[in-house]
Amino acid sequence: MKKSLFIITAFLGLFFTACKKNEEGTGKLYGNWKLKETLADPGDGSGRYIMVKEDKYLKMSPSGKITGDALPGLSDFKIVDSVRIEVYSKNTNQNSIFYYTVTGNTLTLNPPCTEACGLKFIRY
Template sequence: MKKLSFILICILLVCCNSDDSNSDDAELIGDWRLIELLSDPGNGSGSFNSVESDFIITFLSDGTFTANGDFCNMLDETNSPSTGIYSEIEFTITPDNCENSIPNWNYAFVINGDKLIVNFPCIEPCKVKYQKQ
């Protein structure tokens, strides 16, 4: 009986201490600055390259986002503000009015520590990386 009690206590401790989320990941809500771009020329040799940019995307608690540039392309230009919605359940960002790309595209994202990586709809891998501000 003591062994069974001990095993049950161990199981409870493990279950209570396990957490499916990574506590080292930053919260999505807030400001994120564009820091790197990745575009692969087609041979798997693509890598993230640093950029100096003022491009900021801000995630709001109501499920919407604003950006001080055109989120629909991978450029770091801040001349055309954009808006849209996001889902932390589906890990997607859906910008409004993407004129030069696929309309209503859901851009997949991941958070890795204080970095947000967004995947763009390209034949070859193309991604952008933001850092939490």
């Protein structure tokens, strides 16, 4: 009986210490970001991310507000799922779906484009 109790206790201890929340979840989207690279493809698949020359910033708040000068035409966002956000324009009633990934301290946003385009930010 003592051996069974020990095994169960050891298993539960291992289970609870080994379980860790996924830190790559949507909560990591919130925060302050600095634009580092942009992607523009001419339509032939040759597009590459290139470093930006001037500093631009983005703040994604838990309340759904977008501020900063990196995306000046946008005002709000709503998380659709783990890879998409719906963004709202400041000046029109139009909304768009952006794809996003957060990996470590890097946020990649892919707005709707005819050809490949994207924005890479680092958390600051």
